[in-house]
Amino acid sequence: MLNWGVIGCGEIANTFANGLACLDSGKLIACASKSMQRAHAWAESQKSEHNITKVYNSYEALLADDDIDAVYVANTHNFHYESVKLCLQHHKHVLCEKPITLNAKQATELYTLARQNHCFLMEAVWTRFLPAIRMLQKVLSDNTIGEVLSLRADFSINPTLEPSHRLRNKALAGGALLDLGIYPISFSFIVFGEAPENIQSSAVMDNTGVDERSFYLFEYSDGRRASLSSGYSHAAPTEAIIAGSSGYIRVPHFLGAQEFTVHAEGQEPQTYSYPFNANEDFSFEIQHMHDCIEQGLMQSPILSQDESIKVMETMDAVRAQWDLRYSDE
Numbered sequence: 001m002l003n004w005g006v007i008g009c010g011e012i013a014n015t016f017a018n019g020l021a022c023l024d025s026g027k028l029i030a031c032a033s034k035s036m037q038r039a040h041a042w043a044e045s046q047k048s049e050h051n052i053t054k055v056y057n058s059y060e061a062l063l064a065d066d067d068i069d070a071v072y073v074a075n076t077h078n079f080h081y082e083s084v085k086l087c088l089q090h091h092k093h094v095l096c097e098k099p100i101t102l103n104a105k106q107a108t109e110l111y112t113l114a115r116q117n118h119c120f121l122m123e124a125v126w127t128r129f130l131p132a133i134r135m136l137q138k139v140l141s142d143n144t145i146g147e148v149l150s151l152r153a154d155f156s157i158n159p160t161l162e163p164s165h166r167l168r169n170k171a172l173a174g175g176a177l178l179d180l181g182i183y184p185i186s187f188s189f190i191v192f193g194e195a196p197e198n199i200q201s202s203a204v205m206d207n208t209g210v211d212e213r214s215f216y217l218f219e220y221s222d223g224r225r226a227s228l229s230s231g232y233s234h235a236a237p238t239e240a241i242i243a244g245s246s247g248y249i250r251v252p253h254f255l256g257a258q259e260f261t262v263h264a265e266g267q268e269p270q271t272y273s274y275p276f277n278a279n280e281d282f283s284f285e286i287q288h289m290h291d292c293i294e295q296g297l298m299q300s301p302i303l304s305q306d307e308s309i310k311v312m313e314t315m316d317a318v319r320a321q322w323d324l325r326y327s328d329e
Contacts, residue, residue, distance in 0.1 A: 001026060002027075002069045002070050002293065003026070003069045004020060004027065004028045004029065004068070004070050004071070005028075005030035005032065005065070005068040006032070006074055007031075007032050007062065007071055007073050007087070008032075008033065008083075009038050009042035009043075012074050013042065013072070013074040014045075015281055016282050016286070017046050017050060018279040019279065019281055019282030019283035019285075019286050020050075021050065025287060026070070026286065026290055029053060029067065030052060030053075030055070030056065030062055030067075031043055031054075031055060031056070032057070032058065032061065034058070035057065036055070039056065043055050054067075060086070063086060068092060069092070070094065070120075070289070070293075071093070071095070072095045072097070072124075073087065073095070073096040073097060074097050077166075077174075077178055078172050078326065080097070080100060080102070081101045081102065081106045081110065081328070084096050084101075084110050087119075088110065088117050088119050089113075091117055091118075091119060093121070093289075094114070094120070095122055095124050095289055096122070096123055096124060097124045098124055099182055100308060100312070101312065102173055102329050103315075103316050104310075104312035104313040106329075107123075107309050111308070111309065114299075115298060118298065120293050120297065120298055121299070121305070122292075122300050123303060123308045124285055125186050125285075125303060125308075126255075126281060127183060127186060127187065127254070128190065128285070128302055128303050129284040129288050129303075130256070130258075130274070130276075131274035131284065132257040132272065132274040135260075135272050135274065136190070136251065136257070136260055137190060139249070140249075144264055145243075145244030145245070145247035145249060145262065148191060148192065148224065148243075149224055149225075149244060150225045150243045151187070151188055151191050151192070151225075151227070151241070151242050152226075152228075152241045153183075153187050153229075153241075153254060154229045155180045155181070155183045155184055155229075155230050155254075156180065156229065156231040156235065157180065157231075157232050158233060158234055158235040159232065161232065166179075167179055168208045168212075168232075169208065170209040170327075174210045175206075175212075175324070176210075176211050176230045177211050177230065177315060177318060177319065180230035181216065181228070181318075183255040184216075184229065184240070185216065185228060185311060185314055185315060186311055188218055189310070191242055192226065194220065195313070196218030196220055197219055197220055198218070198219040199216065199219075199318060200216075200321075201214065201216045201217065201322070202322075205322070211322065212231060213234060214230055215227075216228040216318055238252075238253050238255065239252050246264065246265045247267075250263070256281065259273040259274065259275070260272055288300065288302060
């Protein structure tokens, strides 16, 4: 049984808390925010599922609590690096919401520190741990659609956002790429199992200085391609299409996949279904972390530290093509 604390009391912390409540292998006992009022309000909102008895108005105070084994880092992107580093310096296991840092250099430093301090550190890319995605990887490895030749995937949303909203706010490391684009990019690693050899990208920039809509073309050996995109100002279907030499696979809502359909040539379409309820969204990655720690592992065999860094390197290369840098870098 792992005792958890949460750093950053916002919407994504709610999703983590809901996922943890579905499990009997861990419990949420503490939270911290730079606003004590916000921390107390969040703890109160969780009382139906969790008995959060420890509420702190500083991250350092939470991390000084010896009862806490692991921490979920749920604050904005620009604070991930310093928050995770602080957790590791206090010898806490860490699950950090994606992206783990702003760039690969920061991620490499944190994974090195985790190994030195014998702490488990994992980036919370919930997609990778879903049962449907695990089965999809098996179907691909079995060559069910032959050789994978191309991937198309988009994750876009179309809300009305104030300029100060974290997605549009450059000071908070906003932009479509780090928040939304990481999903199709991570999915390309799931499908191809490697980083692209060549990257071409373009972006439509917001007047706040971040990418509002961005597009990524990845090239691999033997003519394989991935055409990916993300944005927070246009409506588009959230789906992925994997095309092979003898069929294709359609994955609706690929980032939270509950099913996918295989269209193999000469065969009836076959749908693989792995439903779960909304509260379980993050439960699969949390349980995986619990299992890894119980087994004495220092990193995830599903999302290795090396692959997490490679995804960050890919996004670094994309941003470099637009000359987009954040002050926290």
